[in-house]
Amino acid sequence: MNISSDEADDWFMESLNTYKDLHVFQLEHPTKVIEWTGDKSICVAGYNGARSEILELLLPLKLYAGENQGLCAERDFKVQHGGFSEEPVESLIHIPGTRCAVTAGGSSSALQIWDIGGDDSDVIKKTGVLNLKSPSAEGIKIAAGSRAEPAVLHGSCISEVQLSEIASGRVLYTVAKGSSEPVSGLQFANAYVFLVCASDGTLLVSDTRDPSACHYPLRDSKSGLHWSFGLRSDSSQAEPSRCAVARLSSSGHVLLSDLRDLQRPFCQTQLNVQRSTAKNDLLNVSWAPVLDGWLSVSGFDGKVRIYNTTGWGAEGQSPQPVFTHRGHEMSHEAEHGAALPVVTAHSWHRSRPRTLLSAATDGSLHVWDWLDKVTDR
Structure with missing residues (x-):
């Protein structure tokens, strides 16, 4: 299916009234990672080449110009630092408070450690590796540990999940x-407690001060479904009452749980989505860091959907998104018969309530701030 030029033109005219900001950038290779390295900078990295580019990008300055946007000509992302990985990058995290990043990808049995660079250099360079006990690191997931000494949580299956100190390994x-x-x-809930979501929807909760782990399988598990998850916590010392977990299945089923009782979701619903891809690793569900109870979903097609879950009941049926970003589909210049792009990653801005970034399989990278017609009137 292709988008007609008339439909794209209509969307463009509509976007003038539905976005506060919309900036479009084209990467040479698509990325599955959008990782914040600062309030105005992100890291992206290619995943479909033998030699993949890693970039730190500065967000468009026009985003921060406020009422003086007419005085700011810079609308594009700006490359701050760059480097190359000898393998595809499937996962990337930035270690908070440092200029260090860790990547995983390909079939390597090691995690790659990177110096993102500073004012004296524009090069992102590899500084070391963390060898893994698994002979193959395919599908490995990583998260940054909240410790005095930088550490990374990693694993491709439940039995291999471990926390490793970066400096010493x-x-x-x-x-x-x-x-x-x-x-x-x-993902970490606080400095000690972390959650692991298995592809079958099972959740594990571990405390690094306790060798045991709590295990919460799905009660009504359906075979053949793939699950992803997102964790909302308000601070690095978050209490269980301040944490919520959202699980999203490949069929569009959503479960919302409180960290105090993961066995019984307080809400479940079915989203009205249809998949245009068979890739489970693109599914993404994320809580808004500023808007309480707001949720974003992507990976089914070329859209990012925003939901306000505060009005969802215990058994909600197909809630409507508050906003849908269709920009990757509408700005796509495809050859005749080519498939529409699918969103590979999206991320909320950490302090701007309705600003998100999203990337797609065609290499497009967007930053957008949608208008809430009620509060922005």
Whole structure:
């Protein structure tokens, strides 16, 4: 299916009244990662080439010009630092408070450690590796540990999840669970507690001060579905009452759970989505860091959908998105018969309530701030 020129023109005219800001950038190679390195900078990296580019980009200055946008001519992303990886980059994290990043990808049995660079250099260079106990690191997930000494949480299946110190490579913690189920995501709730989501929707909760892990399988698990998850926590010392978990299946089913009772979701609903891709690793569900109870979903097609979950009941049916970003489909210049792009990643801005970034399989990278017609009137 292709978008007609008339439909694209209509969307462009409509966008003048539905976006506060919309900036479009074209990467040489598509990225699956959008990782914040500062309030105004991100890292992206290619995933479909033998030699992949890693870039730190400065967001368009016009985003921050406020009422004086007419005085700011800079509308594009600006490359701050760049480098090359000898393997595709499937995952990338930035270690908070440092200029260090860690990547995983390809079939390497090691994590790559990078110096993003500073004012004296524009080069992103590899500074070391973390060797893994698995002979193959395909599908590995990584998360930054909140510790005095920089550490990374990593694993491709439940039995291989461990926390490693970056400087020494020393293993600080290992999940005591002998499961070969693939990991679809992992994230810290606070400095000690982290969650692991398995591809079958099972959740594990571990505390690095305790060798045991709590195991929460889905009660009504459906075979053949792939699950991803997103965790909302308000601070680095978040209490369980301030944390919520969203799980998203490849069929569009959503489960919302409180960290205090992961066995019984307080809400579940079915989104009205149809998949245009068979790739499960593109599914992404994320909580807004500023808007309480707002959720974003992507990876089914070329759209990013925004939902306000505060009005969802215990058994909601097909809630309508508050906003849908269709820009990757509408700005796509495809050859005749070519498939529409699929969103590969999206991320909320950490302090701007309705600003998001999204990337797609055609290499497009967008930053956009949608208008809430009620509050912005």
